[in-house]
Amino acid sequence: MNTSDLIKHLSNAAITAVMPEVFIPAQITRDGGILTIQDVPYDLDAYRHVYVISLGKAAVGMAEALDQIIHPYVTEAIVLTKHIPQRHSLGDQYRILRGNHPIPGTYSIAGAKAVLEIAEKAGADDLVIFLISGGGSALMSLPVEGIDLETMQRFSDMILSCGANITEFNILRKHLDLIKGGRLAQHAAPAEQVTIILSDVVGDPVDIIASGPTVPDPYTYQDALEILDRYAAVNTFPPVIHNILMRGMDGKLPETPKPDDPLFQKSNIYLAASNRTAAAAAALEAQKLGFHAQVLNTQLTGEASEIGKLVPSFFSTLDAPGVYIFGGETTVHITGNGLGGRNLELALGSVREMAGWKNCVLATLATDGEDGPTDAAGAFVTADTIFRAIEEGITPESFLRNNDAYHFFERVKGLIRTGPSGTNVCDLTFLIRMS
Numbered sequence: 001m002n003t004s005d006l007i008k009h010l011s012n013a014a015i016t017a018v019m020p021e022v023f024i025p026a027q028i029t030r031d032g033g034i035l036t037i038q039d040v041p042y043d044l045d046a047y048r049h050v051y052v053i054s055l056g057k058a059a060v061g062m063a064e065a066l067d068q069i070i071h072p073y074v075t076e077a078i079v080l081t082k083h084i085p086q087r088h089s090l091g092d093q094y095r096i097l098r099g100n101h102p103i104p105g106t107y108s109i110a111g112a113k114a115v116l117e118i119a120e121k122a123g124a125d126d127l128v129i130f131l132i133s134g135g136g137s138a139l140m141s142l143p144v145e146g147i148d149l150e151t152m153q154r155f156s157d158m159i160l161s162c163g164a165n166i167t168e169f170n171i172l173r174k175h176l177d178l179i180k181g182g183r184l185a186q187h188a189a190p191a192e193q194v195t196i197i198l199s200d201v202v203g204d205p206v207d208i209i210a211s212g213p214t215v216p217d218p219y220t221y222q223d224a225l226e227i228l229d230r231y232a233a234v235n236t237f238p239p240v241i242h243n244i245l246m247r248g249m250d251g252k253l254p255e256t257p258k259p260d261d262p263l264f265q266k267s268n269i270y271l272a273a274s275n276r277t278a279a280a281a282a283a284l285e286a287q288k289l290g291f292h293a294q295v296l297n298t299q300l301t302g303e304a305s306e307i308g309k310l311v312p313s314f315f316s317t318l319d320a321p322g323v324y325i326f327g328g329e330t331t332v333h334i335t336g337n338g339l340g341g342r343n344l345e346l347a348l349g350s351v352r353e354m355a356g357w358k359n360c361v362l363a364t365l366a367t368d369g370e371d372g373p374t375d376a377a378g379a380f381v382t383a384d385t386i387f388r389a390i391e392e393g394i395t396p397e398s399f400l401r402n403n404d405a406y407h408f409f410e411r412v413k414g415l416i417r418t419g420p421s422g423t424n425v426c427d428l429t430f431l432i433r434m435s
Contacts, residue, residue: 003382048126057139298326347364362431379409
């Protein structure tokens with residue numbers, strides 16, 4: 001099997017395992033009126049209404065998979081996502097909307113308001129099922145009073161470009177938004193609530209995924225202010241952001257609901273699939289193809305280009321040919337004006353180091369099929385990549401300085417394109433040693 005086909009097999013197996021139509025029915029079943037979620041039963045006949053609110057990049061697929069199970073019981077539903085497929089199986093009970101991503105926009109605000117309309121309909125005798133996947137933070141946005149959309153867009157762009165990780169970014173967003181950090185759960189109270197989560201955050205902290213709209217928030221305004229101050233030397237943030245966090249810390253704004261809030265007594269949270277699910281599926285597929293396979297780590301974080309320089313060193317520790325897998329999510333500190341994403345930047349950072357590893361491949365890709373603002377999922381690097389660059393008269397260093405990994409790999413024909421996958425569980429990096 002050639003390298004290209006192997007990468008396709010591994011990525012397809014990984015992504016299939018975290019597709020909603022696979023993991024939802026594996027964990028959620030219905031027998032008559034009894035809905036069972038990870039062995040916890042719910043009597044659907046006991047509720048006056050059942051509302052479904054699905055948010056994130058996998059929102060359509062998660063809603064479709066759940067609807068196959070509970071369709072007769074759904075009163076009303078809303079789906080807020082990034083890409084609306086031309087074809088889907090959802091009926092008239094479902095309103096499907098598109099939000100903006102990765103920077104919130106007018107669609108994100110309209111989507112947030114539409115979500116609130118349904119959440120606020122729910123009463124004490126109702127059940128609200130939330131389906132949460134990555135991307136929800138930007139797709140659904142309702143900034144607090146005093147922050148207009150333009151300011152939130154500018155602030156979001158600054159945070160993304162200065163290298164803040166997703167946990168830091170979402171702690172800030174939770175304290176600058178009226179619907180994040182458990183506040184959506186407040187609007188749905190006193191209904192019984194179920195949240196089913198597809199994780200796109202390293203370590204699977206459920207309060208960080210999509211900024212935890214239905215999950216208690218352990219962080220405070222003070223935590224958010226400390227994060228802001230940490231990056232203040234890198235960017236001059238809009239003064240209103242600092243002022244609002246200061247007002248919150250001084251007790252002049254309500255805190256996000258905490259774990260001891262009584263509203264969460266009628267709320268259950270289920271983690272349904274994650275990066276670990278995808279990595280394990282890729283390893284199993286490699287074994288089926290006759291390769292030794294091992295998941296080395298699913299906590300890969302840090303500056304993407306620096307991680308790219310380090311990861312190839314693992315080839316020296318591998319005793320046998322095979323497929324070795326990392327999962328996680330790196331960050332990029334943007335200083336140039338090129339085009340790229342985390343995975344492309346990681347791959348570009350590895351080009352020089354990979355030059356010494358014959359018969360070895362590094363492939364890295366975003367499981368949602370979209371690495372940053374590009375049409376590529378990621379890229380692959382071999383020992384020959386640097387020589388292709390030399391033939392093209394280019395160097396990886398010059399493209400790194402401009403954060404222009406996409407155009408580098410376009411020139412050396414190393415892009416991996418899968419198209420939007422309909423799911424999202426961070427990133428995967430494959431180290432493949434053929435012999």
